[in-house]
Amino acid sequence: MNKKEFFDNLAPQWEKEHRIEREMKKVEDLFSHIELKYKDWVLDSGTGTGRLIPLIRRAVGRQGKIAAMDFSYEMLKIAQQNHIRENPLFIQSNAEKLPFLNKIFDVVICFALFPHISDKPKAVKEFFRLLKPGGRLYIAHTMSREELNLFHSRIKGPVCQDFLPEDSEMEEMIAAAGFEDVRIRNEKALYIAQASA
Numbered sequence: 204m205n206k207k208e209f210f211d212n213l214a215p216q217w218e219k220e221h222r223i224e225r226e227m228k229k230v231e232d233l234f235s236h237i238e239l240k241y242k243d244w245v246l247d248s249g250t251g252t253g254r255l256i257p258l259i260r261r262a263v264g265r266q267g268k269i270a271a272m273d274f275s276y277e278m279l280k281i282a283q284q285n286h287i288r289e290n291p292l293f294i295q296s297n298a299e300k301l302p303f304l305n306k307i308f309d310v311v312i313c314f315a316l317f318p319h320i321s322d323k324p325k326a327v328k329e330f331f332r333l334l335k336p337g338g339r340l341y342i343a344h345t346m347s348r349e350e351l352n353l354f355h356s357r358i359k360g361p362v363c364q365d366f367l368p369e370d371s372e373m374e375e376m377i378a379a380a381g382f383e384d385v386r387i388r389n390e391k392a393l394y395i396a397q398a399s400a
Contacts (some may be wrong), residue, residue, distance in 0.1 A: 206361045207274055218252040218285075227254075229345040229392065233314075234258045235368035236388070236395050237341050239335060243309040244268040246333060247291070248298055249316025251275075253282030259312075260289040270303070272296050298326040306335045313342045318355060318365035327380040334400035340382060342373075342396040348389050367394065 204212075220226065234255065239262035245309065247255050250271035259269050270293035273279050273389070278296055283293050296302055298313070299322050311330045320326045330340050344351050344367070351365040370387050373396050375387045382398035 204361060209361050210273075210275035211277040214252065214281055215276060216278060217278070218281050226345075230254050233343055233345050233393060233395070234362040236393070237310075237312060237343070238339065239263055239267075239310055242266040244307060245270070246301075246303070246308045246309055246311045246330075247271045248301075248330070249273055249319070250282055251278045251315060252294075253286040253291075254289055255312060255314055255384075256282065256286040256289050260291075260303060265290075268292070268295055270308075272298075272301065274298075274305045295384050299329060301329050301333060305332050306338075308333045309335055309338050311338070311340050313340070317342045317343055317344075318351065318367050323368070324376050324379065327376055327382075331342065331382060331400055336400060340377070340396075340398045340399040340400070342394075344394040346394060347391055348394050350391070351394065 239259065241264045243263045244267065245259050245263060247259060247269060250273050256271055270292040271282055272294040274295065274297045279293050279295055294302065298320050301331060311334060327389060346354065348367040355362055355365050373387060374385045377398050382400060385398040387396045
């Protein structure tokens with residue numbers, strides 16, 4: 204089983220597990236650390252079943268644009284069913300090669316995706332390519348790096364080796380893509396690596 208098949212199969216269970224109040228509260232807490240402005244254009248990279256879409260729409264308003272991207276068709280199908288009212292553009296793609304023009308987004312959010320990306324440096328370069336000057340990148344999780352890596356190591360299947368890199372490696376990778384002001388916050392129930400284009 205490859206990763207795409209793994210996440211396609213996981214989609215209904217993922218949606219059910221992440222709709223419980225405790226999980227939704229974790230996402231809201233994490234989202235409070237992401238700076239969005241009215242009318243921003245936002246790429247939700249690895250949208251999954253679309254947990255961030257309503258929060259993004261509330262922040263950017265109807266004048267803002269949301270592109271919700273995932274490589275799993277089944278995840279996107281659920282996201283579209285649940286969030287059609289928020290009017291995002293749904294895109295099936297992977298993070299290493301994104302079907303967008305240069306410098307069109309104000310913010311790229313990579314939530315609960317980064318460990319699963321095969322070529323992480325290439326994906327970070329893609330995020331940089333898509334961001335306007337001064338645009339912001341957020342790589343985020345509702346667990347610390349240590350919690351997340353341990354969690355993945357215990358899963359059977361193609362994600363058991365999908366880990367978040369150490370701070371020094373992340374900082375070097377993000378800076379090498381052209382980003383500035385790289386900051387990493389790693390604490391219990393929260394991981395955010397952020398940078399400016």
